Amino acid sequence: MPSQQAIGVFDSGLGGISVLREIHRLLPNEHLIYVADSGHAPYGGKTPDYIRERSKRVADFLLEQQVKALVVACNTATVHAVDYLREVLPIPVVGIEPAVKPAARLTQTGVVGVLATQQTVNSPRLHRLIREYASHVQVITQACPGLVEHVEAGDFHSDAVRQLLKHYTLPLLDAGVDTLVLGCTHYPFLAEAIHDVTHGRMTVLETSTPVTHQLMRVLEQHDLRQMENLEGDIRFFSSKQGEQHHLSMQVLWQKPLELVVLPAPYV
Numbered sequence: 129m130p131s132q133q134a135i136g137v138f139d140s141g142l143g144g145i146s147v148l149r150e151i152h153r154l155l156p157n158e159h160l161i162y163v164a165d166s167g168h169a170p171y172g173g174k175t176p177d178y179i180r181e182r183s184k185r186v187a188d189f190l191l192e193q194q195v196k197a198l199v200v201a202c203n204t205a206t207v208h209a210v211d212y213l214r215e216v217l218p219i220p221v222v223g224i225e226p227a228v229k230p231a232a233r234l235t236q237t238g239v240v241g242v243l244a245t246q247q248t249v250n251s252p253r254l255h256r257l258i259r260e261y262a263s264h265v266q267v268i269t270q271a272c273p274g275l276v277e278h279v280e281a282g283d284f285h286s287d288a289v290r291q292l293l294k295h296y297t298l299p300l301l302d303a304g305v306d307t308l309v310l311g312c313t314h315y316p317f318l319a320e321a322i323h324d325v326t327h328g329r330m331t332v333l334e335t336s337t338p339v340t341h342q343l344m345r346v347l348e349q350h351d352l353r354q355m356e357n358l359e360g361d362i363r364f365f366s367s368k369q370g371e372q373h374h375l376s377m378q379v380l381w382q383k384p385l386e387l388v389v390l391p392a393p394y395v
């Protein structure tokens with residue numbers, strides 16, 4: 129039965145675990161397979177062609193595992209690869225986009241900030257999203273090189289990461305931003321540090337819940353919801369090896385997990 133097959137979820141690295149956690153919370157009986165492409169992270173400084181090529185490679189691995197649907201739990205891969213994946217894959221594909229629309233509704237100052245990777249900030253798709261839903265407010269986009277590397281290394285609170293966060297967020301506060309969009313799935317793991325360095329002066333939005341709701345709608349539409357009343361099985365793969373990597377992943381998942389390295393053609 130296709131509905132009993134797993135859902136594939138992938139990111140350039142560990143960030144997508146922020147989305148995986150929400151999917152598991154709201155759909156606890158679904159089987160999930162997570163792929164961290166950490167051997168190729170960060171995507172944010174790579175070319176769009178590279179991001180498309182890696183996204184397709186990971187998707188092919190997940191198809192081989194017979195997933196029934198794919199969640200691109202990465203804003204950077206969504207802006208550069210989701211249209212292509214939808215064209216070539218035989219299963220439904222759900223992408224993730226920065227929460228620009230709710231931010232434009234929420235802001236009181238009329239100034240919204242978006243933190244994202246360089247390649248998300250560069251993408252025409254983000255600028256289209258801003259034109260469509262936020263043309264009545266000012267939106268300041270800020271590329272944040274370096275943050276993803278800290279999260280991948282399991283560093284959420286060091287002086288170095290706080291300095292970097294200050295560098296990216298304090299100019300936004302000065303510009304009047306009261307609503308901050310986390311446009312990269314790694315950044316929710318820095319939400320506490322962001323709150324500290326900005327003294328809680330901005331409302332921070334991320335997208336794991338709306339993406340999970342979209343996934344639920346897509347599963348319903350395709351008659352793919354798991355109907356059995358069981359605890360879903362969750363499997364983890366990565367294109368990177370190493371004890372530290374495994375430990376970082378467990379810290380983010382908040383439970384022990386078995387990590388399998390992707391087989392050769394997909395690494």
Ligand code: DGL
Binds near residue numbers: 140173201311
């Ligand atoms: N987590 C990813 C995102 O949502 C990408 C981070 C990266 O690899 O640069 O954009």
